[in-house]
Amino acid sequence: MxxxxxxxxxxxxxxxxxxxxxxxxxxxxxxxxxxxxxxxxxxxxxxxxxxxxxxxxxxxxxxxxxxxxxGLLTSDEIRTIRTTLNLSQQDAAALFGGGVNAFSKYERGDVMQSVAMDRLLRLVARHPFLLNELRQHVGSKTESRVCETPPRS
Ligand SMILES: [Zn+2]
Structure with missing residues (x-):
């Protein structure tokens, strides 16, 4: 204060x-x-x-x-994982999901992360190379979305 x-x-x-x-x-x-x-x-x-x-x-x-x-990660632990992975709150939300403001809410204690999100964070914290997989997945998802325009009838 x-x-x-x-x-x-x-x-x-x-x-x-x-x-x-x-x-x-x-x-x-x-x-x-x-x-x-x-x-x-x-x-x-x-x-x-x-x-x-x-x-x-x-x-x-x-x-x-x-x-x-x-048995979930605390606000500080989530913030530490995110900053160790060198991600902004926006990057983290884009890669891990949970909505645009998910990480600011988790880190403020506004919203508690789901068990699924918690496990994903622990996994990536332990094996940071998995971030590349996520990046590819998120990237390819955006690309395929572009291709998925409905055929003209
Ligand atoms: Zn008074």
């Missing part, structure tokens, strides 16, 4: 101090205890709002905790 002073939106006089807290969530029938969630506390009225950028951080933290339960 930036250090600029934030005024409490509730009482409009107090100053907000960043705090961290823990919260329990239920996930797949298990209790998920997540620490280090970010929020604020007002020194006047005691309100504890969570600011927009803090919500985003918390969301990523919660998504990662769920991914750990599911």
């Amino acid at each position: 930036d250090t600029e002073t934030k005024i409490c939106p509730m009482c409009e006089t107090g100053i907000l101090t960043p705090v961290t807290y823990a919260e329990d969530f239920e996930y797949r029938g298990a209790l998920l205890h997540i620490e280090g969630l970010e929020g604020c506390e007002c020194n006047v009225c005691g309100a504890d709002p969570v600011l927009k950028e803090q919500i985003l951080c918390n969301q990523a933290r919660i998504a990662d905790a769920k991914r750990q339960i599911d």
Whole structure:
């Protein structure tokens, strides 16, 4: 969080101090205890709002905790794989699928990757030469699409 002073939106006089807290969530029938969630506390009225950028951080933290339960790669692991392969988020989405914004969503914890995507990423991370296969496949798909114009009747 930036250090600029934030005024409490509730009482409009107090100053907000960043705090961290823990919260329990239920996930797949298990209790998920997540620490280090970010929020604020007002020194006047005691309100504890969570600011927009803090919500985003918390969301990523919660998504990662769920991914750990599911045995999926975390946001950071996905980002590391992608940057190690030297791919932009757009390149990665074009090669691996999942939609144009898939990787920005995975890395923000907005959306959890499917099990299939997770396994594909692990496979390519371990055997980076497979990227060439994917490139050829994606390339040939675009080419064949050009050829597949319906015959004129
Ligand atoms: Zn206040």
